Amino acid sequence: MWFRTIWNVEGGNVLGFSRLMRRYTSVNRSVIDMAAKDGELRVFVVSGEVSGDTIGSRLMSSLKKLSPIPVRFSGVGGTKMSSQGLDSVFPMEDIAVMGLLELLPHLIKLRVKLHETIEAALLFQPHVVVTVDSKGFSFRLLKQLRARYSQERIKIPSHFHYVAPSFWAWKGGEARLSGLAGFVDHVLCILPNEEEICRSNGLVATFVGHPILEDVCELNLDTSPHEWIIEGNSEIFRRDHAIPTGATIISLLPGSRLQEVTRMLSLFASTVELLKDSVPDLVPVIHVAANQHVKDYITEFINKWPVSAIMIPGGSLHQKYNAFSASSVALCASGTVALELQLARLPCVVAYRAHFLTEWIIRYKAKISYISLPNILLDSYIIPEALFQACTPAKLASLILNMLNDDGLQEKQIVAAEKVTGLLCALPRNIQNLEEPHRRLRLPHSTPSMIAASTILYHEKPS
Structure with a gap:
């Protein structure tokens, strides 16, 4: 046969x-x-x-x-x-x-x-x-x-x-x-x-x-590698979630593992609390990984948030990139998601916290200066990182405000994204x-x- x-x-x-x-x-x-x-x-x-x-x-x-x-x-x-x-x-x-x-x-x-x-x-x-x-x-x-x-x-x-x-x-x-x-x-x-x-x-x-490049193919985008960019539809996202035109949307990506999310989400919530007075009409959008334990945890936790937040379930590339397109900036846990944000040309801040002994071991054993892949690939501090004990709500809020108010910082990440996607082919x-x-x-x-x-x-x- x-x-x-x-x-x-x-x-x-x-x-x-x-x-x-x-x-x-x-x-x-x-x-x-x-x-x-x-x-x-x-x-x-x-x-x-x-x-x-x-x-x-x-x-x-x-x-x-x-x-x-x-x-x-x-x-x-x-x-x-x-x-x-x-x-x-x-x-x-x-x-x-x-x-x-x-x-x-x-x-x-x-x-x-x-x-x-x-x-x-x-x-x-x-x-x-x-x-x-x-x-x-x-x-x-x-x-x-x-x-x-x-x-x-x-x-x-x-x-x-x-x-x-x-x-x-x-x-x-x-x-x-x-x-x-x-x-x-x-x-x-x-x-x-x-x-x-x-x-x-x-x-x-x-x-x-890099597997992240398959997002481009899955969405049937016909572009050359150095032009790879995923432009979601911000208008559809705002319409579907009844978000006013003047509102500032921030995408929050706390990770994909429950252990990671329980640590990062509380930091993100406190960061939003600090931002709400400085950013009028702030709308946090929480991207939920396709992990049932994570989904259950975030669903329960979100009721305690200082401002009303929107949950985006994992699994739909269109919803994800529509949300990215509507967002002004993203705050994410360290991981592959930083590359997704590069594809979307969405400026971001990367955060990382772990058990204090784990952090000590990383400081002692690591031989690279960065934790996010775009920074590692370019060997440059393109994306702001808040790591270990420096990863506090105050620090994260400060980095996000700088990103929102400085067009030069945003443009620096957008220009770098083209180089990064080219390297991943x-x-x-x-x-x-x-x-x-x-x-x-x-x-x-x-x-x-x-x-x-x-x-x-x-x-x-x-x-």
């Missing part, structure tokens, strides 16, 4: 068939070659947070589009991955924990979930295992899975990790990369510097481009190096998830 399927994909010609036969008789066989023998590609994919759920769902969609044989999924994910056909072993929120010391109260539960995930993977018998970000859980999973496969003398599937660990940001961190080669076959990198760093430490790696050679059936992919089809999917399908392991 799979011969007929591949015959159709290759165009039903003798040249295509002979090329496939040479592939099947080679010493190294790709993931799709080995899966074709079983008539299906089984992918075990794991994500532990909201951003990873989005990345995972887009990867799943791309695998289904590019694979010449049916694809079946198992693993751990959220609502978006479930919509692509994943029956999650348990709710993704069970492992959505961040921080260093913050992990301690959750260690027993995480160990139980790790065991459940390993057993589910062994039962599924995947051709490929893909972990998305969440390196603490992901690396333990891949390492213990490989040990179990070796112990039980089962053929080891290809192991991919999507989103390279940011060891480059830590003192002595790069040395830790070399240890990953023992249980990670291929790293899919999303930042331009990571591919070279991974390869210099003995890892097979590919820079596929996949390297031309990585697009040209796609397997032959996929070389025709061009924007908007040569998305990070499409490049990642092609890389996975044609990754070769020694027999």
